[in-house]
């Protein structure tokens with residue numbers, strides 16, 4: 001396949017994705033259980049994750065369900081990492097884009113979407129595919145993780161100022177209701193991590209987030225300095241890890257009859 005330039009492949013992020021976005025090992029089983037509960041899923045549910053990436057979310061879900069989870073992604077690099085850690089879990093990835101899902105009409109009871117809406121230039125096209133591959137009455141499960149730490153806020157302030165994709169991230173929770181999908185469940189799972197403020201500065205400088213990939217070196221340096229200044233105003237020692245309270249959200253949507 002040859003994705004157009006509109007598509008944001010994560011090939012360049014594949015080798016550091018799990019390290020920078022992964023869940024703590026002891027949270028993974030609970031995250032799988034949270035999605036299953038919010039989505040009303042069981043071992044017989046036919047589930048697809050669009051933009052499955054390294055299987056960060058699909059793997060805990062497949063383990064929890066003890067059933068198959070299918071997935072697509074345009075990034076061969078991300079899928080290679082998924083395959084390397086899949087073990088005996090029933091995860092079945094395909095390299096495909098979300099606008100051309102290689103599955104029959106009505107093939108799935110649920111489609112999982114995690115941290116992808118902000119990367120897609122055409123939600124209406126995706127929506128048509130979601131409606132096509134879902135069985136009548138099927139659900140879209142929109143999940144995301146976040147935290148309200150001062151460390152993440154410093155990065156988000158800078159990204160908001162930069163414009164572009166961060167703005168679409170804010171909108172990610174609105175696409176489905178705007179298109180007529182009705183929310184029927186929302187669960188939140190809380191977990192704690194540790195992060196040193198200087199890790200955020202370094203990650204930004206290392207272009208860990210896709211919103212930095214189109215920045216010039218000059219802009220990247222300027223915005224890194226902004227983050228650094230914000231964090232220096234809050235923390236005496238940037239190398240000292242602080243506890244971060246995170247939330248994983250799982251929301252279920254269906255189409256009204």
Ligand SMILES: C[S@@+](CC[C@H](N)C(=O)[O-])C[C@H]1O[C@@H](n2cnc3c(N)ncnc32)[C@H](O)[C@@H]1O
Nearest residue numbers: 008009010051052053056073074075097098114
């Ligand atoms: C932020 S990552 C999220 C991965 C996974 N859902 C997670 O939460 O860990 C976004 C993923 O979307 C994939 N992607 C971006 N645009 C895509 C498209 N049009 N079709 C399929 N995958 C796409 C990228 O390659 C990347 O793996």
